[in-house]
Amino acid sequence: MTMDRVIFGDNQFFGINHMSEEKARAQAIRFQDTASIIEVLDTAYAQGIRTFMCTTHERMPEICDHFRAHRDRYPDYRFYPCMPYAHKYANAVTELGMLGALRSFLPESGVLGTLIQGGKALATSDIESIGRMLVDAEMKMFAGLSTPVIFIQNIVTDLLLGLGIKDAFRIFSDHIRTRYQAEPGFITMNVPMLLDALDAVGIENPIVCANINKAGFRMSGGVARYEEILRTRRFRPIAMSIFASGAIPAREAVAYVCGLEQVESIVFGASSRQNIQQTSDLIRQLSK
Amino acid sequence: MIRTAIVGLGKMGLSHLAILRAHPEVELVAACDGLGYLTNSLERYAALKCYNDFDDMLAKETLDAILIATPSKSHGALVRKAIDSGLHIFCEKPFVLDHAEGVGLVELAESRGLVTQVGYHYRFVATFGEAARLLRAGALGRVHHVRAEAYGPVVLRPKGSTWRSNRQDGGGVVYDYACHAIDLVHFVVGEIGAVSGVIRNSVFSRDVDDEVYCSFSAADGISGQLCVNWSDESCRKMTTRLSVWGENGNIKVDRQECQVYLRQPVAAFPELVKGWTTLNITELLPPEWYYLRGEEYSRQIDQFVRRVMAREVRGTNDFRSALSTDRVVAMIHGTLADGAAGESMQPPPRRGAFARLRQRLLGGAR
Numbered sequence: 001m002t003m004d005r006v007i008f009g010d011n012q013f014f015g016i017n018h019m020s021e022e023k024a025r026a027q028a029i030r031f032q033d034t035a036s037i038i039e040v041l042d043t044a045y046a047q048g049i050r051t052f053m054c055t056t057h058e059r060m061p062e063i064c065d066h067f068r069a070h071r072d073r074y075p076d077y078r079f080y081p082c083m084p085y086a087h088k089y090a091n092a093v094t095e096l097g098m099l100g101a102l103r104s105f106l107p108e109s110g111v112l113g114t115l116i117q118g119g120k121a122l123a124t125s126d127i128e129s130i131g132r133m134l135v136d137a138e139m140k141m142f143a144g145l146s147t148p149v150i151f152i153q154n155i156v157t158d159l160l161l162g163l164g165i166k167d168a169f170r171i172f173s174d175h176i177r178t179r180y181q182a183e184p185g186f187i188t189m190n191v192p193m194l195l196d197a198l199d200a201v202g203i204e205n206p207i208v209c210a211n212i213n214k215a216g217f218r219m220s221g222g223v224a225r226y227e228e229i230l231r232t233r234r235f236r237p238i239a240m241s242i243f244a245s246g247a248i249p250a251r252e253a254v255a256y257v258c259g260l261e262q263v264e265s266i267v268f269g270a271s272s273r274q275n276i277q278q279t280s281d282l283i284r285q286l287s288k
Numbered sequence: 289m290i291r292t293a294i295v296g297l298g299k300m301g302l303s304h305l306a307i308l309r310a311h312p313e314v315e316l317v318a319a320c321d322g323l324g325y326l327t328n329s330l331e332r333y334a335a336l337k338c339y340n341d342f343d344d345m346l347a348k349e350t351l352d353a354i355l356i357a358t359p360s361k362s363h364g365a366l367v368r369k370a371i372d373s374g375l376h377i378f379c380e381k382p383f384v385l386d387h388a389e390g391v392g393l394v395e396l397a398e399s400r401g402l403v404t405q406v407g408y409h410y411r412f413v414a415t416f417g418e419a420a421r422l423l424r425a426g427a428l429g430r431v432h433h434v435r436a437e438a439y440g441p442v443v444l445r446p447k448g449s450t451w452r453s454n455r456q457d458g459g460g461v462v463y464d465y466a467c468h469a470i471d472l473v474h475f476v477v478g479e480i481g482a483v484s485g486v487i488r489n490s491v492f493s494r495d496v497d498d499e500v501y502c503s504f505s506a507a508d509g510i511s512g513q514l515c516v517n518w519s520d521e522s523c524r525k526m527t528t529r530l531s532v533w534g535e536n537g538n539i540k541v542d543r544q545e546c547q548v549y550l551r552q553p554v555a556a557f558p559e560l561v562k563g564w565t566t567l568n569i570t571e572l573l574p575p576e577w578y579y580l581r582g583e584e585y586s587r588q589i590d591q592f593v594r595r596v597m598a599r600e601v602r603g604t605n606d607f608r609s610a611l612s613t614d615r616v617v618a619m620i621h622g623t624l625a626d627g628a629a630g631e632s633m634q635p636p637p638r639r640g641a642f643a644r645l646r647q648r649l650l651g652g653a654r
Binding site: 014015016017018019020021024028087090091093094095096097098100124127155158159161162163164165167168189190193215216217218219220221222223244245246247 | 298299302303305306307309310323326329330332333334335336441442443445447450452524525527529542543544545568569570571573575576577578579580581583
């Protein structure tokens, strides 16, 4: 399975901006109407961007509805879902407690009954079945759309990584392959550590999406370590945050990432026709 | 290696557990929580030794340090047991709910030479750190006013079934959100001496406050306002902001940016121009060894570990520092025993030490 060189990201649509809360708010205002999101996706599509990497945000179902209703307009469009939208869960845990949150996100099931009795160790099959149910609940919104790669968000990847629950990666990976005939992907801020963990559970040549930028912004272990890993380890990197939220000038940022041979794809988000064109042109021009 | 255990495996506890396990200088020996399904699952899938009883864990394990991330109500008792066991302690915020108890615990821990820290992680956000550095070095000259704000989407419905919806257990917006804003005021301009005009309201909650507002005064005639509301859906997540006004300009700082307005340049800070300078988190951050949710969570644990290794009893966010935040919380709740709550606020002196400092820093430029 090949991935497009240029992938469109979604942070700008949902008020996420690592540079400025004012900018984030301005974007949240601009994109509170789903039609304005579609308009930007259309602009990107017109410039040849066919893959949309998106969080399973509560507004995504509406966007998916649009693409389902207009398949003829986007015959080759692909979504790379990234799950879960963590704040949804974090806020629910604060409000309802851990079990209450789990109960609110999962359909009625016998497994939760077992959990609620408490005290018991969960069987492996229970944990696996909870994991699969959570994935399926997040994937519902993409029914009927093409989702060739499905990611775990960094907050969950990195939490599992720190906790040392490596088997979860295996469970996720198996479920994504068998149930969705898709490739599992892992978003992380800790590439060196993640690659070791995936190795340990036998996940080979994984798709890993991580910050890769000249400034070392949110690259645990630092730029030099990442460069070494890119040279020596076998995996399929997607670079994100290549501009370090605007800290690096566009051409310099793109030139750096394009100079790293192993990087397969670059994901970026933008709101204006001009920025989308400039960035995608730069990537294509410097990817020689 | 610092032999460490953790007690309390809720949202913050699991996050701390992940960070501790990833730290190269920490040997995470065991974890403890009352929920059997959680500890049993961690034993099985994370190969982590777990206990359901804190005393049992203390009795059986040889430890250097403990991280306490249980509901706030239990902090006091657990901290005391940890001190009695001679452990260095990292405790989640707020420190303790009873200020008087906190006074005793601080003295006890210090007398035993223990390293202590409380999880006020905003001090480890690079932008707030930069603001504190600039203010302490007098970039704004005499500071006269500070506004501390925190907004977020925690309670948006008249429902809630956790300890956070019970005031006696340490629930409510004052313990959960306002503590951070108060701690940041202490960090950047110094300790709050008195509060007045306290407004505490429930928006949706039955038993706790969802918003709190008050005026306050700090040393050197600084006045301030606190505005905190955790029932604000327009914020994607907790949003914390400080605005500080001084005679030479102002600083507005949040998690992403530190915006500085200087009326006159300051020799000590050639990077700051006359007018606006914006410093972004992207340019202020060195990479961490492990990242989860934000650099600040890793940085605070790393600092604790380093302090334990160096036996550094006093340091950023130690119990004594966190106790001063508990004291302000008690003033806001009107429960402070020494009667400092509701003191009338003093008007700022016209000329003081800060004015002289400013004069020295700015020279004859103004």
